[in-house]
Amino acid sequence: MEALVSQLFAGLSLGSVLLLAALGLALTFGQMGVINMAHGEFMMAGAYTAFVVQKAIADAGVSLLVSLVIGFLVGGLLGLVLEVTLISRMYHRPLDTLLVTFGVALVLQQLARDVFGAPNVDVRAPAWLSGAVEILGVGVPKTRLFILALATLAVVALGLALKLTPLGRRIRATVANRDLAETAGVSTRATDRLTFFLGSGVAGVAGVALTLLGSIGPTLGTNYIVDAFLVVVVGGIGQLKGAVIAAVGLGLLQAGIEYSTTASLAKVLVFVIIVAFLQVRPQGLVAVRTRSLA
Numbered sequence: 613m614e615a616l617v618s619q620l621f622a623g624l625s626l627g628s629v630l631l632l633a634a635l636g637l638a639l640t641f642g643q644m645g646v647i648n649m650a651h652g653e654f655m656m657a658g659a660y661t662a663f664v665v666q667k668a669i670a671d672a673g674v675s676l677l678v679s680l681v682i683g684f685l686v687g688g689l690l691g692l693v694l695e696v697t698l699i700s701r702m703y704h705r706p707l708d709t710l711l712v713t714f715g716v717a718l719v720l721q722q723l724a725r726d727v728f729g730a731p732n733v734d735v736r737a738p739a740w741l742s743g744a745v746e747i748l749g750v751g752v753p754k755t756r757l758f759i760l761a762l763a764t765l766a767v768v769a770l771g772l773a774l775k776l777t778p779l780g781r782r783i784r785a786t787v788a789n790r791d792l793a794e795t796a797g798v799s800t801r802a803t804d805r806l807t808f809f810l811g812s813g814v815a816g817v818a819g820v821a822l823t824l825l826g827s828i829g830p831t832l833g834t835n836y837i838v839d840a841f842l843v844v845v846v847g848g849i850g851q852l853k854g855a856v857i858a859a860v861g862l863g864l865l866q867a868g869i870e871y872s873t874t875a876s877l878a879k880v881l882v883f884v885i886i887v888a889f890l891q892v893r894p895q896g897l898v899a900v901r902t903r904s905l906a
Contacts, residue, residue, distance in 0.1 A: 615871070617747070617748045617749065617750045618750045619867045619868055619870075619871050620864070620867075621747070621750060621752050621756070622867040622870075623860075623863045623864030623865070623866070623867030623868065624760060624860065624863060624864070625752075625756040625759070625760065625863070626862075626863035626866060626867055627859045627860040627861070627862065627863025627864065628756075628759050628760040628762075628763040628764075628859070628863070629759060629763075629818075629821075629822070629825070629836075629863075630836075630839055630840065630843050630859040630862060630863055631763045631766075631767065631843070631855065631856060631859035631860070632759065632762065632763045632766060632814070632817065632818035632821055633652075633655060633815070633818050633836040633837075633839065633840040633843075634839075634840040634841075634843035634844050634847075634855050634858075634859060635763075635766055635767065635770060635811075635814045635818070635852075635855065636651060636654070636687075636810075636811035636812055636813070636814035636815040636818070637651055637811065637815075637840050637841060637843075637844045638811075638844050638847070638851070638852055638855045639770075639783075639807055639808075639810060639811035639814075640691070640807065640808055640811040640812070641841070641844055641849070644703075644787075644804060644807055644808070645703075645704075645706065646699055646703070646706075646709050646808075647706050647709050647710040647713065648691075648694075648699075648709065648713045649710055649713040649714040649716075649717050649837065650694060650713040650714075650716040650717040650720060650833075651713075651811075651812070651815055651833070651837060651840065652717065652815075652832070652833020652834055652835075652836055652837035652840070653690075653716070653717045653720040653721060653724075653833045654687040654690050654691060654812045654815035654816055654819070654833070655687070655815045655816070655818050655819035655822065655832060655833045655836060656720070656721070656724060656819055656828070656830065656831075656832040656833040657683075657686050657687055657690055657720070657724075657816060657819060658679075658683035658684075658686060658687050658815065658816030658817060658818065658819025658820045659683075659735075659819035659820060659822055659823050659828040659832055660724060660727075660728060660819075660828065661679055661682050661683040661686045661816065661819070661820065662675070662676070662679035662683060662735050662819070662820045662823045663728070663733055663735050663823070663828065665678055665679045665682060666679070666735055666736065671738075672736045672737065672738040672739065673738035673739065673740060675738075676737075676738055676741075676820070679820045679823075680762075680817055680820050683816040683817055683819060683820040684813040684814070684816050684817050685813065685816070686816050687812045687813045687814070687815045687816020687817070687819065688809040688810065688812050688813030688816065689809070689812075690720075690812055690816075691808045691809055691811065691812020691813070691815070692805060692808060692809045692812070694713070694716060694808070694812075695804065695805055695808040695809075696805065698712055698713075698716070699712075699713075699808065700801070700804070703804075717833070717834075721830045721831060721833075721834075722830075724829075724830040725830045728830070730829070730830065731829070732827035732828060732829035733827060733828060733829070734826075734827050734828075735823035735824075735828065737755055737824050740754075741754045741755050741758055741824065742754065745757060755824040755825065758821075758824065759821050759824065759825075762817070762821055763821075766814060766817065767852065767856055770810075770814070770852060771852055773810075774852070779803070779806055779810075782798050782799075782803045783803055783806075783807055785798055786798060786800045786803045786804070786807075818836075819832070819833075822836075839862075842858075842862070842883075842886055843855055843858045843859045843862060844858075845890070845896060846858040846861075846862065846886055846889065846890070846896055846897060847859070847896055847897050847898060848895060848896030848897050848898035849895075849896065851896065851897075851898040853898050854896055854897045854898030857897055857898070858896075858897060862882060862886075865882055865885065866878050866879065866882050869881050869882065
């Protein structure tokens with residue numbers, strides 16, 4: 613029972629990390645159809661933001677909270693610059709956006725090496741996140757519980773924003789029918805920019821959260837970008853509910869397989885299972901229901 617509970621919390625912890633990494637992609641890739649390979653580098657920028665803020669603010673607890681806000685702004689602004697300068701010229705050209713954003717990712721990685729150096733750096737966790745909380749006889753690190761709570765808060769906030777705010781209604785209208793939205797007076801270009809800012813900002817927050825799990829370096833984003841895309845695809849393109857289910861499910865699946873094998877083999881087996889699942893259900897777990905006019 614103790615081993616079962618331990619793997620359960622390990623899976624939930626991994627799922628919360630994957631969810632934070634994938635939430636921004638659920639907007640930029642799912643809602644807008646843009647394949648942004650630099651999304652991981654926005655996470656890396658958020659992580660280095662936490663490193664810089666902690667240099668300026670000695671109190672680790674205060675610096676973490678400030679970093680979450682500044683990380684969101686840094687990631688959002690990077691995404692906004694990318695959208696305005698490059699992505700806006702390549703809508704409906706997914707292969708071009710993939711190649712261009714991959715090049716941007718390499719540039720941002722090299723820029724991080726030039727500014728912060730190639731070796732990894734550490735960000736101190738605040739004292740109130742040190743240690744573990746015993747749940748059902750298993751010690752769960754407080755940092756993992758914090759990331760789980762942060763992922764839950766991000767999902768709720770993003771879901772409410774899309775459902776209740778004017779920006780959310782404009783985003784949903786643009787996704788449903790761009791031409792009709794423009795006819796109704798919606799500025800789809802402004803909506804695209806705000807959507808990219810929001811999705812990239814969430815990536816910055818994810819990067820700040822990842823500093824609680826270990827050292828950070830210029831290649832931090834490459835460790836999560838593929839898994840984040842898999843969460844979005846398995847969950848269903850543009851479906852936040854599907855992304856949540858997929859992230860938790862993949863986290864639990866990988867933790868369960870790791871228990872009897874190794875981490876590397878578990879990743880391979882999870883990828884094989886995902887490929888098999890998409891052969892059966894290519895639209896993902898949650899799909900938009902439409903009526904055929906044929």
